[in-house]
Amino acid sequence: MTSHLDPRQTLRRQLRQTRRSLSAEEQLAAATQLVFCLKNHLNLPEVENAKRIALYLTNDGEISPHLLCDYYWQQGIQTYLPVIQGKQLTFARYTPNTVWQENVFGIKEPVTTEYLSGDELDVVLLPLVGFDSQGGRLGMGGGFYDRTFADKKANEKPxxxxLAHDCQEVKNLPVEGWDVPLQAIITPSRIINV
Incomplete structure (x- = not known):
């Protein structure tokens, strides 16, 4: 029997290959443009007034938020990284002195005993595999962000x-009932307010 997720899995595979094919120069240009977009065009008070922002370490061709992280550190904003705990995420403080360990997927995570829950953050910048102009999102398929923010109301923090490369946009993304909606999507060339 064919799974109803097959179209999403096929699309996920194609989009991951597309973003992995970007050159190092294209990746750096995209990361630079993200900072420009957030600083000059987002116009969301929740971001401008944020004290705690979560981002991620780049993996599998994802657009890199490393320059955003540097910018936030310069602004005195605390940054956090996701840490897998069971089937959900908690968030650990990220500093230049962070000590690392690899999680089950081979992605580095901070070694700490102090974590924040998602609702203690002001903003969460999360990687996308795919997106559409209506705000639909496709992740890696593990469901960690969806489970972590399943009970979040639209007007609540965070x-x-x-965040995604422009080449990850599709015309219409099949959305499932468990997909947690985003408030915005940022690419190197545009901002989509949802």
């Missing part, structure tokens, strides 16, 4: 913002 603000969820997806």
């Amino acid at each position: 603000l969820l913002i997806g």
Whole structure:
């Protein structure tokens, strides 16, 4: 029997290959443009007034928020990284002195005993595999962000913002009932307020 997720899995595979094919120069240009977009065009008070922002370490061709992280550190904003705990995420403080360990997927996570829950953050910048102009999102398929923010109401913290390369946009993304909606999507060339 064919799973109803097959179209999403096929699309996920194609989009991951597309973003992995970007050159190092294209990746750096995209990361630079993200900072420009957030600083000059987002116009969301929740981001401008944020004290705690979560982002991620780049993996599998994802657009890198490393320059955003540097910018936030310069602004005195605390940054956090997701840490897998069971089937959900908690968030650990990220500093230049962070000590690392690899999680089950081979992605580095901070070694700490102090974590924040998602609702203690102001903004969460999360990676996308795919997106559409209506705010639909496709992740890696593990469901960690969806489970972590399953009970989040639209007007509650944190603000969820997806980051992606322009080449990850599709015309219409099939959305499932468990997909947690985003408030915005940012690419190197545009901002989609949802």
